[in-house]
Amino acid sequence: xxxxxxxxxxxxxxxxFAEIAHRVNDYAAANPDKKVxxxxxxxxxxxxxxxxxxxxxxxxxxxxxxxxxxxYGPEQGYEFLRKAVxxxxxxxxxxxxxxxxxxxxxAKSDTGNITDLFGAGNTILxxxxxxxxxxxxxxxxxxxxxxxxxxxxxHFLPMPDPSVHADIIYLCSPNNPxxxxxxxxxxxEWVDYAIANEAVILFDSAYECFITDETLPRSIYAIEGAKxxxxxxxxxxxxxxxxxxxxxxxVVPKELVFAASDGTPMSMxxxxxxxxxxxxxxxSYVVQAGAxxxxxxxxMKQCRENIAYYQENARIIAxxxxxxxxxxxxxxxxxxxxxxxxNGMESWEFFDYLLQNAQVVGTPGAGFGKNGTYFFRLTSFxxxxxxxxxxxxxxxxx
Ligand code: MLT
Numbered sequence: 001x002x003x004x005x006x007x008x009x010x011x012x013x014x015x016x017f018a019e020i021a022h023r024v025n026d027y028a029a030a031n032p033d034k035k036v037x038x039x040x041x042x043x044x045x046x047x048x049x050x051x052x053x054x055x056x057x058x059x060x061x062x063x064x065x066x067x068x069x070x071x072y073g074p075e076q077g078y079e080f081l082r083k084a085v086x087x088x089x090x091x092x093x094x095x096x097x098x099x100x101x102x103x104x105x106x107a108k109s110d111t112g113n114i115t116d117l118f119g120a121g122n123t124i125l126x127x128x129x130x131x132x133x134x135x136x137x138x139x140x141x142x143x144x145x146x147x148x149x150x151x152x153x154x155h156f157l158p159m160p161d162p163s164v165h166a167d168i169i170y171l172c173s174p175n176n177p178x179x180x181x182x183x184x185x186x187x188x189e190w191v192d193y194a195i196a197n198e199a200v201i202l203f204d205s206a207y208e209c210f211i212t213d214e215t216l217p218r219s220i221y222a223i224e225g226a227k228x229x230x231x232x233x234x235x236x237x238x239x240x241x242x243x244x245x246x247x248x249x250x251v252v253p254k255e256l257v258f259a260a261s262d263g264t265p266m267s268m269x270x271x272x273x274x275x276x277x278x279x280x281x282x283x284s285y286v287v288q289a290g291a292x293x294x295x296x297x298x299x300m301k302q303c304r305e306n307i308a309y310y311q312e313n314a315r316i317i318a319x320x321x322x323x324x325x326x327x328x329x330x331x332x333x334x335x336x337x338x339x340x341x342x343n344g345m346e347s348w349e350f351f352d353y354l355l356q357n358a359q360v361v362g363t364p365g366a367g368f369g370k371n372g373t374y375f376f377r378l379t380s381f382x383x384x385x386x387x388x389x390x391x392x393x394x395x396x397x398x
Contacts, residue, residue, distance in 0.1 A: 011136055017363075039381075042238070052293045062289070073283075076273065079098065082101040092222075094222050097254075100253050100269065105283055106247065111233050117272065124167065125148055162196075167200070168200055169199055170201075172204040177372065179336040204233045205234045231268065247290075310381055313387040314337060316391055317390075336378070347365040350376055351364040378390075
């Protein structure tokens with residue numbers, strides 16, 4: 001009989017968004033006459049931009065001829081895409097060498113897979129509330145987690161406590177789920193803390209494209225010293241609408257070297273390369289061709305148009321919160337609106353209430369941690385008409 005990974009017994013039965021999908025599907029099946037508006041999972045609504053579509057077509061055409069056909073590609077991703085990502089960083093004022101970039105099928109996979117590089121006995125700091133993947137993947141490997149509280153008092157931007165040691169620190173900015181974004185001084189504090197603790201920061205910047213305030217950093221590498229202590233995960237899901245197409249990238253700087261227990265220097269870049277080339281055969285050539293097209297001038301213009309559409313949805317949701325005097329976060333520099341459940345309701349109670357009475361789906365804050373118990377998240381990734389209708393229903397309800 002195999003001995004199974006019993007750490008799985010410590011997980012909730014379902015992943016958060018799978019649990020929500022179950023509940024909503026059950027409700028929709030029992031109420032076929034009701035129009036359910038889904039503003040739960042942050043899944044994009046708009047189709048891919050014309051440039052990306054052309055890039056994908058070109059990729060398919062290349063596979064049709066023996067002169068251009070591509071079999072196994074480099075596990076780290078094609079040079080043309082790593083260079084395009086590096087240029088994208090440069091346009092945002094950050095230098096990242098293409099050789100430090102690893103193309104993947106998305107930030108979710110990489111933030112989970114990175115746990116392979118760590119041994120036992122680390123002190124792992126994870127903010128609460130947080131994207132559930134960080135917590136679940138550490139539970140899967142039986143690791144203990146120390147939570148740092150994000151709450152209304154710190155505007156959901158927890159800061160390091162110099163009296164607490166950490167080895168591994170997860171940060172997400174702009175934050176999923178709260179929409180809060182760290183400024184440069186705050187990130188510098190985290191970087192200094194990580195360096196003082198010889199810790200590594202796992203920085204999820206999947207929502208950087210939503211930053212409109214130009215004073216806010218879009219990458220942790222905008223902060224001095226970050227190359228010595230941080231790995232950054234990013235994704236084309238929200239930037240270019242790749243939630244279904246799948247492509248992301250992870251930056252592992254070559255400076256990221258830590259000592260093994262016998263003092264042997266270990267490069268995290270070399271380890272990640274070794275891990276990826278063993279367990280991953282790279283993202284398909286066709287998808288990488290489409291992704292590269294997103295980073296061209298025309299491709300980026302189309303991405304920005306789509307992002308502007310979602311930003312307007314965010315504004316519509318945020319203005320309803322203002323009208324109702326509901327305390328909320330995010331909506332600016334973020335596609336998410338994180339608000340206090342009305343009438344002191346707990347978040348799963350509010351989820352049911354909103355679904356039953358307004359047929360609007362959101363994400364209960366408790367799914368992101370205990371500090372989300374009385375909060376709720378709505379996404380701006382829906383279509384305009386549905387977003388307006390959802391807010392009209394909300395208006396009637398409270
Ligand atoms: C979310 O809704 O939190 C995200 O879309 C989930 C994800 O990116 O995996």
